[in-house]
Amino acid sequence: xxxxxxxxxxxxxxxxxxxxxxxxxxxxxxxxxxxxxxxxxxxxxxxxxxxxxxxxxxxxxxxxxxxxxxxxxxxxxxxxxxxxxxxxxxxxxxxxxxxxxxxxxxxxxxxxxxxxxxxxxxxxxxxxxxxxxxxxxxxxxxxxxxxxxxxxxxxxxxxxxxxxxxxxxxxxxxxxxxxxxxxxxxxxxxxxxxxxxxxxxxxxxxxxxxxxxxxxxxxxxxxxxxxxxxxxxxxxxxxxxxxxxxxxxxxxxxxxxxxxxxxxxxxxxxxxxxxxxxxxxxxxxxxxxxxxxxxxxxxxxxxxxxxxxxx
Amino acid sequence: xxxxxxxxxxxxxxxxxxxxxxxxxxxxxxxxxxxxxxxxxxxxxxxxxxxxxxxxxxxxxxxxxxxxxxxxxxxxxxxxxxxxxxxxxxxxxxxxxxxxxxxxxxxxxxxxxxxxxxxxxxxxxxxxxxxxxxxxxxxxxxxxxxxxxxxxxxxxxxxxxxxxxxxxxxxxxxxxxxxxxxxxxxxxxxxxxxxxxxxxxxxxxxxxxxxxxxxxxxxxxxxxxxxxxxxxxxxxxxxxxxxxxxxxxxxxxxxxxxxxxxxxxxxxxxxxxxxxxxxxxxxxxxxxxxxxxxxxxxxxxxxxxxxxxxxxxxxxxxxxxxxxxxxxxxxxxxxxxxxxxxxxxxxxxxxxxxxxxxxxxxxxxxxxxxxxxxxxxxxxxxxxxxxxxxxxxxxxxxxxxxxxxxxxxxxxxxxxxxxxxxxxxxxxxxxxxxxxxxxxxxxxxxxxxxxxxxxxxxxxxxxxxxxxxxxxxx
Numbered sequence: 001x002x003x004x005x006x007x008x009x010x011x012x013x014x015x016x017x018x019x020x021x022x023x024x025x026x027x028x029x030x031x032x033x034x035x036x037x038x039x040x041x042x043x044x045x046x047x048x049x050x051x052x053x054x055x056x057x058x059x060x061x062x063x064x065x066x067x068x069x070x071x072x073x074x075x076x077x078x079x080x081x082x083x084x085x086x087x088x089x090x091x092x093x094x095x096x097x098x099x100x101x102x103x104x105x106x107x108x109x110x111x112x113x114x115x116x117x118x119x120x121x122x123x124x125x126x127x128x129x130x131x132x133x134x135x136x137x138x139x140x141x142x143x144x145x146x147x148x149x150x151x152x153x154x155x156x157x158x159x160x161x162x163x164x165x166x167x168x169x170x171x172x173x174x175x176x177x178x179x180x181x182x183x184x185x186x187x188x189x190x191x192x193x194x195x196x197x198x199x200x201x202x203x204x205x206x207x208x209x210x211x212x213x214x215x216x217x218x219x220x221x222x223x224x225x226x227x228x229x230x231x232x233x234x235x236x237x238x239x240x241x242x243x244x245x246x247x248x249x250x251x252x253x254x255x256x257x258x259x260x261x262x263x264x265x266x267x268x269x270x271x272x273x274x275x276x277x278x279x280x281x282x283x284x285x286x287x288x289x290x291x292x293x294x295x296x297x298x299x300x301x302x303x304x305x306x307x308x309x310x311x
Numbered sequence: 312x313x314x315x316x317x318x319x320x321x322x323x324x325x326x327x328x329x330x331x332x333x334x335x336x337x338x339x340x341x342x343x344x345x346x347x348x349x350x351x352x353x354x355x356x357x358x359x360x361x362x363x364x365x366x367x368x369x370x371x372x373x374x375x376x377x378x379x380x381x382x383x384x385x386x387x388x389x390x391x392x393x394x395x396x397x398x399x400x401x402x403x404x405x406x407x408x409x410x411x412x413x414x415x416x417x418x419x420x421x422x423x424x425x426x427x428x429x430x431x432x433x434x435x436x437x438x439x440x441x442x443x444x445x446x447x448x449x450x451x452x453x454x455x456x457x458x459x460x461x462x463x464x465x466x467x468x469x470x471x472x473x474x475x476x477x478x479x480x481x482x483x484x485x486x487x488x489x490x491x492x493x494x495x496x497x498x499x500x501x502x503x504x505x506x507x508x509x510x511x512x513x514x515x516x517x518x519x520x521x522x523x524x525x526x527x528x529x530x531x532x533x534x535x536x537x538x539x540x541x542x543x544x545x546x547x548x549x550x551x552x553x554x555x556x557x558x559x560x561x562x563x564x565x566x567x568x569x570x571x572x573x574x575x576x577x578x579x580x581x582x583x584x585x586x587x588x589x590x591x592x593x594x595x596x597x598x599x600x601x602x603x604x605x606x607x608x609x610x611x612x613x614x615x616x617x618x619x620x621x622x623x624x625x626x627x628x629x630x631x632x633x634x635x636x637x638x639x640x641x642x643x644x645x646x647x648x649x650x651x652x653x654x655x656x657x658x659x660x661x662x663x664x665x666x667x668x669x670x671x672x673x674x675x676x677x678x679x680x681x682x683x684x685x686x687x688x689x690x691x692x693x694x695x696x697x698x699x700x701x702x703x704x705x706x707x708x709x710x711x712x713x714x715x716x717x718x719x720x721x722x723x724x725x726x727x728x729x730x731x732x733x734x735x736x737x738x739x740x741x742x743x744x745x746x747x748x749x750x751x752x753x754x755x756x757x758x759x760x761x762x763x764x765x766x767x768x769x770x771x772x773x774x775x776x777x778x779x780x781x782x783x784x785x
Contacts, residue, residue, distance in 0.1 A: 050414050050548050050549060073416065084408025086328070101325075101413075
C-alpha cells in the first residue's frame with residue numbers, strides 16, 4: 001500500500017511536487033499521467049527514499065520513506081526512466097550482482113529470474129554483453145531486475161517507452177500479469193492507451209499537483225462531461241426531434257444523424273430507441289461516441305494552463 | 312550507521328563488480344601492463360647505468376639514494392591513474408544513468424561509498440605493488456644492492472597511504488561533482504598538492520631524512536582518515552541525482568553565507584547580544600586546545616635557543632632605552648598609520664590561518680599562531696641570555712598582547728571548530744554548503760570580536776607599549 005499526505009518537494013525556489021495526497025491499495029494500479037517536468041519522477045524518487053520530501057509524508061508498505069528508508073528500499077522494485085546498464089557485464093552477471101545486493105544467493109536469484117527471462121523472451125541473451133542489447137531488451141532486463149526480490153510495491157517509470165509495439169504489448173501484458181491482491185503498482189507513462197488498459201486509478205499531474213484523479217470512466221466523465229450517443233438513419237428524418245425522454249439532450253443533428261448527451265444511459269437509451277422506433281425512423285445504428293483518455297487528459301491539462309494564465 | 316559483517320560483505324559486492332569491470336576495460340589494462348612490466352625494467356636499467364656512472368667519480372651515495380627513490384616512483388606511477396577511476400566513480404555512473412538502480416538498492420550510504428572507494432583503490436594499488444616487485448626482482452637479477460628493509464617498508468607504506476589520500480579525495484570530488492568534466496576540473500585540487508608532496512618526499516629521500524618521511528606518512532594517514540570521513544558524512548543520494556548543471560549560484564552562496572553570518576539577528580544590537588555570545592560559547596573546547604597550542608609554542612620557541620642561537624650586538628641591548636625614546640618620538644599618541652599597519656599585519660596572518668584551516672580541516676590553521684608564540688618564546692630566551700630582565704621583556708609584550716593574543720586565539724579556535732564541523736556527520740548539507748557556513752561562522756567571530764580586539768591591541772601597541780616599556784627599562 002502507498003499513502004501520501006501533503007507530499008511536497010522544493011528544489012531551491014522551484015516547487016517540483018506540491019501537496020500530493022493519494023492512496024493506492026494492494027491489488028491496485030495507479031497510473032500517473034502528466035507532461036514532462038510535471039513531477040512524476042520526483043514523486044517516484046521520494047517514494048523510493050532517494051529524495052527527502054520538503055514537506056509532508058509518505059508510507060510504502062507501511063514504512064515511512066524518511067524514517068525507514070532501508071525497509072522502503074527492500075519493499076520496492078523500481079524501473080527507472082534511465083535504466084543505464086553496465087555495458088561490459090552479461091545478463092547473468094548483472095542479475096547476480098543485483099540479487100547479491102538484495103542478499104539473495106546466486107541459486108535463489110537464478111531461480112527467481114528464470115521465469116521472467118522466459119516470459120520476456122531473453123533466454124538467448126543470457127551470455128551476451130549488455131552493451132550489445134537493443135533498447136527494448138535493456139528495458140525488459142531492467143524490469144526483471146526490478147522484480148528480482150519479488151517486491152510488494154512496484155514503481156515503474158515509463159516501462160514501455162523505448163519498445164517496439166510487439167515488445168511493448170508483451171511488457172504491458174506482463175505488468176497486467178503482475179497484478180495480485182497483495183501487490184501495489186504505480187506506473188508513470190505518457191502512453192495513454194497503456195494507462196487506459198492498466199489503470200485502476202489515474203492521477204493527472206501538472207506542475208507538481210494532482211489536477212485530477214479517479215478511475216478512467218470517472219476522469220472521462222469529469223472532464224468531457226456525460227457520455228454522448230449518436231444515431232444514424234438510412235434516410236433523412238426531416239424535423240423529428242425528441243423532447244420527451246428524461247436525461248437525454250440532443251446536442252447535434254444532421255439530415256440523417258442525431259447526437260444526444262445522456263446522463264443515465266441504462267434507462268434513457270431504451271426509452272429513446274423505443275420512441276424512435278415508434279416514430280418509424282429508419283435506424284441504422286445507435287452507439288456511444290468514442291471518447292479517449294487522451295481527449296480527457298489534454299483537455300484537463302489545457303484547462304489547468306488556461307486557469308493558470310487567467311490567475 | 313550500523314556496521315555489520317554482512318553489510319561490509321554487501322559493500323564488497325560493489326567493489327567486486329567495479330574491479331571486474333575495470334579489468335575488462337583495455338583503457339585501464341593498457342597502462343597497468345605498461346607501468347607494471349615495462350616501466351620498472353626501464354627504471355632497473357636507469358638505476359644500473361647511474362650507479363655505474365657515479366661509481367666512476369666516487370659519488371656512490373647518489374646512486375644509493377637513487378635506488379629507493381626509483382622504487383618510490385615505480386610505485387607512484389600506477390596509483391596516479393587511480394585518480395581517473397576514482398574521479399568518475401559516482402559522477403561517471405550518474406552520467407551513464409546506471410547509478411539510479413544502485414541508489415534504489417537496500418544499501419546504506421556508507422556501503423555504497425565504501426564499495427566504490429575500495430574499487431577505485433584496489434586495481435591501481437595492486438598494479439603499484441606488482442610494479443615495485445618487478446623493479447626489486449630486476450635489481451636482484453642485475454646485481455644492484457636492494458635498499459634497506461626499513462627503507463622498503465617506508466616506501467611501500469608511503470605509497471599505500473598516498474594512494475588512499477588521492478583516491479579518497481577524488482571520491483569526495485566525484486560524489487559532489489555534477490559531471491565528469493567538473494570532477495576532472497576539480498582534480499587539480501588533488502594533483503597539485505600531491506605533486507608538491509612527491510617533490511618534497513624526493514628531496515627528503517635524497518637528503519636521507521627518513522624520520523621526516525615517517526612523519527609525512529603519519530600526516531597523510533590523518534588526512535586520509537579525514538577525507539574518508541568527510542566523504543561518508545556528506546554523501547547524499549539526493550544530491551547525486553538532484554544537481555544536474557554546473558552553475559555558479561552566487562545568489563544562493565550569498566544567501567547561505569548571510570543567514571549563517573547574521574544568525575537570524577535583525578539588528579547589530581541583537582547580533583552582539585545573542586548571536587556573538589552563542590558563537591563564543593560554541594568555541595570553548597577549541598579555545599582550550601588553542602591555549603595548549605600557544606603554550607607549547609612558547610616552550611618550543613624557548614627550547615630552540617639551544618639549536619639556533621643568534622648573537623646580538625650588546626650595544627643594542629644597552630641602548631634599548633634610547634631606542635624606545637626614539638620610537639616614542641616617531642609614533643606620537645593618536646597617530647593612525649602605525650596602528651593600521653599593525654592591525655593589517657595581524658589581520659593578514661589570521662586570514663592566512665583561516666585559508667590554511669579551510670583546506671586542511673583546521674589542522675594547518677593553527678600553524679601561524681604556533682609560529683608566533685614560538686617566536687615570542689624564542690625572543691624571550693634570546694633577550695634573557697643577553698641580560699634583559701623578565702619584567703622589561705614583559706613590559707614590551709604584555710600591554711598589547713593581553714588583548715591581541717586572546718583575539719588571535721579566538722580566531723584560531725574558530726578555525727579548529729570549523730574544521731571539526733566540516734568532518735562531522737551531516738548528510739543534510741553538501742560539502743559546498745558546509746564550507747560556506749564554516750567561513751561565515753568564522754567571519755562572524757572575526758569581524759564581531761577579533762578585529763575590534765586587534766584594533767584596540769594595535770592602538771595600545773603603537774601608542775602605549777613603548778611608553779610603559781621605557782619605564783621598566785630605565
